[in-house]
Amino acid sequence: MKPSRQILITGGAGFIGSSLAERLSEKSEYRITLVDNLLTGTLLHVPEGKHNNIQFIKCDVNSFKDISEVFYSTRFDWVFHYAAVVGVQRTLDNPVMVLDDLTGIANILNLSKNSGVERVFYSSSSEVYGASVELPQNEYTTPLNSRLPYGIVKNVGEAFLKSYRKEFGLPYTIFRFFNTYGPKQSRDFVVSKFMSCALKNEPLIIYGDGSQSRTFCYVDDNVDACIRIAEDGMYMDDIVNIGSDKEISILQLAQLVKAVCNSTSEIVHAPALTEGDMARRMPDISKMRAALQKDPVPLEEGLRKILSNTRFIL
Numbered sequence: 001m002k003p004s005r006q007i008l009i010t011g012g013a014g015f016i017g018s019s020l021a022e023r024l025s026e027k028s029e030y031r032i033t034l035v036d037n038l039l040t041g042t043l044l045h046v047p048e049g050k051h052n053n054i055q056f057i058k059c060d061v062n063s064f065k066d067i068s069e070v071f072y073s074t075r076f077d078w079v080f081h082y083a084a085v086v087g088v089q090r091t092l093d094n095p096v097m098v099l100d101d102l103t104g105i106a107n108i109l110n111l112s113k114n115s116g117v118e119r120v121f122y123s124s125s126s127e128v129y130g131a132s133v134e135l136p137q138n139e140y141t142t143p144l145n146s147r148l149p150y151g152i153v154k155n156v157g158e159a160f161l162k163s164y165r166k167e168f169g170l171p172y173t174i175f176r177f178f179n180t181y182g183p184k185q186s187r188d189f190v191v192s193k194f195m196s197c198a199l200k201n202e203p204l205i206i207y208g209d210g211s212q213s214r215t216f217c218y219v220d221d222n223v224d225a226c227i228r229i230a231e232d233g234m235y236m237d238d239i240v241n242i243g244s245d246k247e248i249s250i251l252q253l254a255q256l257v258k259a260v261c262n263s264t265s266e267i268v269h270a271p272a273l274t275e276g277d278m279a280r281r282m283p284d285i286s287k288m289r290a291a292l293q294k295d296p297v298p299l300e301e302g303l304r305k306i307l308s309n310t311r312f313i314l
């Protein structure tokens, strides 16, 4: 029998954290602990685990008392630190709460270094690149240009990981997630918002003319790439963009969602947002491709997968 591996996922009742847990739980040797304060996550997302190998603990990672109790009860091998305040509007409306997440990052790193964690995986974001200085956005050559608290916190978070490696020898991998979508995503995000409205034949609202473009990564590709990177010891003390490099405008996305959902929704244009809505964003995903070892799921196929799982989006 393989020796068991203890894995902690913070933000484990969230979209990506719970999807990661579900996939990891397919291996009986993995013992997975999920922590979450249920700010945007929900217990409905917490999987049982294919081998009954997932436990959930309600906990605020920004509270040292809460999260230290979790570390004292289990010695973790891997820590995936995915908890964060997310959502464009929520992060713009609550900048101080966003800045508080720096405390959570410090808590996780201090407890990890003191308890012999093998590697910490951190969910950074495309927002560290800020407004596009160059496209595609490359991990090493593209300057970081974030100006809003959410992107700045992710940037400082990355500096925390590098500093703990340098001073305390704590290994890390930074994932820079670009727009990810899938069945459990909350309706704060454009794909699930459009899907939810399209299925009810309600208007799809686009801010501005819809020419702003994005790339969308199906959550299975995110999870598969991150697990391969962890299991194969890839990209130690390194940074990896995790996303898709197929660009689509928001207007085209609305039209595609309508077609996939066979919807009669109207497409309505609202005034452009004054901050936080970048014109374009596209990652260089050569490093992720090396980990994924297959073609990413095409957008239309991903949207159809969501349709077979609508209980999360209606």
Ligand SMILES: NC(=O)c1ccc[n+]([C@@H]2O[C@H](COP(=O)([O-])OP(=O)(O)OC[C@H]3O[C@@H](n4cnc5c(N)ncnc54)[C@H](O)[C@@H]3O)[C@@H](O)[C@H]2O)c1
Binding pocket: 010, 011, 012, 013, 014, 015, 016, 017, 035, 036, 037, 038, 039, 040, 041, 042, 059, 060, 061, 062, 081, 082, 083, 084, 085, 086, 104, 123, 124, 125, 126, 176, 177, 178, 179, 180, 181, 186
């Ligand atoms: N989904 C994307 O497209 C995307 C893109 C870039 C970066 N990210 C990052 O990936 C991570 C996961 O995001 P997601 O899309 O799954 O969002 P999500 O909101 O579904 O997950 C985040 C989870 O963290 C929890 N949380 C927040 N603050 C917490 C705290 N102090 N203590 C404990 N739990 C807390 C929330 O309740 C939620 O369940 C986040 O760090 C996010 O910044 C996501």
